Amino acid sequence: MNKHVGIGFRKDFGTEFIEGSALKPAFVEVAPENWIDVGGFWKKQFRKVAEQYPVYTHGLSLSIGSPDPLDWEFLKKVKSFLSEWDVKVYSEHLSYSKCDNAHLYDLLPIPFREDAVKHIAERIRQVQDFLGRKLVIEIVSYYTPVAAEMSEVEFINAILQEADCELLFDINNIYVNGFNHGYSPTEFIDQLDLSKVKYIHMAGHDQVSEDLIIDTHGQPIIDPVFDLFEYAISKLPHPVPVLLERDFNIPELAELQEEMNRLESICRNTWQHEHALKA
Amino acid sequence: MSTHLKPETYEQQSRLAAYCRNGEQPALDGITPNRIGHYRRLVFNVVKDALTRSYPLAVNLLEEEEWAILCNDFFEFHPCQDPQVWKMPEELISFVQQERAHLCEKYPHLLELLRFEWKEVEYYMMPDRDWPIASKTNEWQDAWSLNPESEVLSLEYPVHLKNARQISEEDHGSYYCLVFRHEQTGKVHFMNLSPFFAWLIATMLETPVSPKSLLPVIEAQFGISDEPMLREQISKFHQKLVSDRMIR
Numbered sequence: 001m002n003k004h005v006g007i008g009f010r011k012d013f014g015t016e017f018i019e020g021s022a023l024k025p026a027f028v029e030v031a032p033e034n035w036i037d038v039g040g041f042w043k044k045q046f047r048k049v050a051e052q053y054p055v056y057t058h059g060l061s062l063s064i065g066s067p068d069p070l071d072w073e074f075l076k077k078v079k080s081f082l083s084e085w086d087v088k089v090y091s092e093h094l095s096y097s098k099c100d101n102a103h104l105y106d107l108l109p110i111p112f113r114e115d116a117v118k119h120i121a122e123r124i125r126q127v128q129d130f131l132g133r134k135l136v137i138e139i140v141s142y143y144t145p146v147a148a149e150m151s152e153v154e155f156i157n158a159i160l161q162e163a164d165c166e167l168l169f170d171i172n173n174i175y176v177n178g179f180n181h182g183y184s185p186t187e188f189i190d191q192l193d194l195s196k197v198k199y200i201h202m203a204g205h206d207q208v209s210e211d212l213i214i215d216t217h218g219q220p221i222i223d224p225v226f227d228l229f230e231y232a233i234s235k236l237p238h239p240v241p242v243l244l245e246r247d248f249n250i251p252e253l254a255e256l257q258e259e260m261n262r263l264e265s266i267c268r269n270t271w272q273h274e275h276a277l278k279a
Numbered sequence: 280m281s282t283h284l285k286p287e288t289y290e291q292q293s294r295l296a297a298y299c300r301n302g303e304q305p306a307l308d309g310i311t312p313n314r315i316g317h318y319r320r321l322v323f324n325v326v327k328d329a330l331t332r333s334y335p336l337a338v339n340l341l342e343e344e345e346w347a348i349l350c351n352d353f354f355e356f357h358p359c360q361d362p363q364v365w366k367m368p369e370e371l372i373s374f375v376q377q378e379r380a381h382l383c384e385k386y387p388h389l390l391e392l393l394r395f396e397w398k399e400v401e402y403y404m405m406p407d408r409d410w411p412i413a414s415k416t417n418e419w420q421d422a423w424s425l426n427p428e429s430e431v432l433s434l435e436y437p438v439h440l441k442n443a444r445q446i447s448e449e450d451h452g453s454y455y456c457l458v459f460r461h462e463q464t465g466k467v468h469f470m471n472l473s474p475f476f477a478w479l480i481a482t483m484l485e486t487p488v489s490p491k492s493l494l495p496v497i498e499a500q501f502g503i504s505d506e507p508m509l510r511e512q513i514s515k516f517h518q519k520l521v522s523d524r525m526i527r
């Protein structure tokens with residue numbers, strides 16, 4: 001049984017996930033944006049999922065790195081969603097998806113700069129105060145830096161420090177970024193403030209050219225990312241929940257379960273002396 | 280804007296976002312030029328996919344190029360407001376109404392078709408509403424316990440009855456259609472209504488009243504005074520609504 005490994009719940013999983021037993025995660029993760037203000041058929045399905053599994057969340061539209069003001073009306077809805085479903089974790093992306101009063105619905109890279117650190121750290125603190133919980137921010141994959149004046153790892157550490165938030169450690173994103181920008185993922189991990197890690201993401205990706213990977217979440221996890229995962233979790237001060245993300249090209253659920261089992265066994269081997277994770 | 284963010288950093292962020300919307304090569308510092316295009320591609324695909332999924336009938340009505348240009352222009356010139364991407368396509372309707380006069384002229388039923396298609400998304404997804412308390416049901420003397428997840432649409436073109444490509448000016452007229460979400464399956468149903476039953480349902484959805492109590496109004500508005508015939512028609516209609524779970 002999986003104690004540590006959850007799955008990103010997709011509508012594509014259908015009733016097979018809810019009624020069948022092919023996929024048995026330790027928890028599920030959803031994007032609040034996909035479920036807020038939803039009734040009818042999907043609300044019923046969501047209720048069944050939430051009755052069976054602890055719910056974690058990974059938001060899409062907070063746009064914490066945006067120059068635009070925070071959207072408090074939206075945050076109110078997020079807050080009530082988190083409380084309605086007794087959500088364990090609210091995570092979001094360290095990127096921006098809204099600018100000049102227009103939503104873009106995808107994750108744009110933030111300039112790695114000192115002023116951006118201060119700006120974002122202040123916003124994270126405001127969100128944390130409002131929600132009454134820590135925000136767990138994710139290292140996102142990116143395809144080009146924009147107007148950087150510091151390194152990525154300096155940027156992330158500075159935000160963790162100033163915002164006093166937690167970190168979503170996406171191992172695949174670190175692998176993708178290392179590949180795309182020519183740095184060593186293990187050295188990156190060595191420099192990262194791992195005391196803030198609250199949660200881990202694992203996923204597959206698509207290599208589109210000799211020197212570029214696009215983070216599609218549409219393939220199985222590749223072996224080098226499993227290896228990096230093993231390396232990464234051996235350095236963590238304590239066990240954390242691990243999520244398998246699969247957003248496109250969804251295979252048979254049993255295949256996802258196999259990937260989860262492989263992650264789970266790595267967790268067990270690494271954390272065998274630790275207490276089992278409490279949901 | 281916060282006091283921390285410098286104008287030059289904001290400017291870089293703003294240029295990247297603008298590029299995603301208009302596709303014009305941006306002046307950005309320190310980028311890998313041959314990779315920046317992935318952002319425009321990925322962002323635009325999300326938006327076009329959401330629009331295409333919400334409006335399959337409109338996609339089918341318009342020429343392929345018209346739809347592509349519409350999606351492109353909508354994203355470039357309209358600042359999307361909804362943080363929930365599945366709600367965003369509703370914003371296309373007012374964009375078409377305000378900015379696409381030539382399309383509305385070429386396809387006089389386009390706006391109505393978009394509104395109609397959006398109703399399906401809206402009703403499928405919307406938060407649950409509470410049903411009125413069902414009491415004893417004599418369909419003549421009592422108010423009906425109508426599905427609160429329903430509405431009567433008044434239409435100028437039969438977008439609910441005919442393939443949109445086959446609708447012409449000759450079809451212009453008055454149509455009524457009941458939209459409701461099925462209590463059990465959650466599916467959205469559309470039911471063509473006569474003007475009389477459209478009025479009756481709309482009236483009863485507004486205030487729960489019995490058909491009997493509406494008799495004087497029915498006579499004044501529709502000139503119907505044959506009560507036995509009326510009772511029979513209403514009873515049949517009531518039965519149909521019960522079998523469709525429009526009435527509990």
Ligand SMILES: [Fe+2]
Pocket residue numbers: 138170201202245
């Ligand atoms: Fe992730």
